[in-house]
Amino acid sequence: MNEQTVCPHCQHVREENEQQVPSWQCPGCGRKYYEKDAPSGLLYPASWKAEWRNTDEKNKVALVFTLAIALVVLATNWGRLPTPSVHNSQWDGSVYQVEAYLKSNLRDPDSYQGIAWGKVTPKDGGYSVYHRYRAKNGFGGYVVHEDMFFIDQQGNVRKAVQR
Numbered sequence: 048m049n050e051q052t053v054c055p056h057c058q059h060v061r062e063e064n065e066q067q068v069p070s071w072q073c074p075g076c077g078r079k080y081y082e083k084d085a086p087s088g089l090l091y092p093a094s095w096k097a098e099w100r101n102t103d104e105k106n107k108v109a110l111v112f113t114l115a116i117a118l119v120v121l122a123t124n125w126g127r128l129p130t131p132s133v134h135n136s137q138w139d140g141s142v143y144q145v146e147a148y149l150k151s152n153l154r155d156p157d158s159y160q161g162i163a164w165g166k167v168t169p170k171d172g173g174y175s176v177y178h179r180y181r182a183k184n185g186f187g188g189y190v191v192h193e194d195m196f197f198i199d200q201q202g203n204v205r206k207a208v209q210r
């Protein structure tokens with residue numbers, strides 16, 4: 048005598064005369080009795096698996112939503128982040144904002160070579176710094192420059208004046 052098969056969905060007890068219905072399917076409700084859970088290899092009622100899938104989807108939606116909120120918060124605070132400090136590098140005296148300015152404004156940025164830096168000093172609510180450097184001119188020859196750079200509180204180079 049076989050064990051009774053009870054459907055986990057509708058509790059239908061499988062009858063001897065229901066052999067025409069595949070053994071994995073409930074003759075009462077037509078659903079699959081069990082489904083194999085891929086990661087664990089365990090068998091669970093098919094309806095449970097569907098519920099888990101829904102929970103997974105909800106978790107994914109929640110995660111995407113959280114990330115979106117985080118991005119919006121970051122974007123709206125971007126302009127309010129602490130202002131960059133303008134100072135001489137403790138290794139070579141260089142001033143990051145001035146180097147960045149030169150590298151985006153020189154005719155031949157790759158030819159830039161820093162030679163000497165003055166000390167960053169407060170000036171008109173911002174800063175000023177002296178810098179001697181070498182760079183190629185339009186004719187491919189190196190020219191030594193001696194400039195005063197004026198930097199505002201936000202770290203933007205506002206003016207470069209030949210000295």
Ligand SMILES: [Zn+2]
Pocket residue numbers: 054055056057058059073074075076077078
């Ligand atoms: Zn059933």
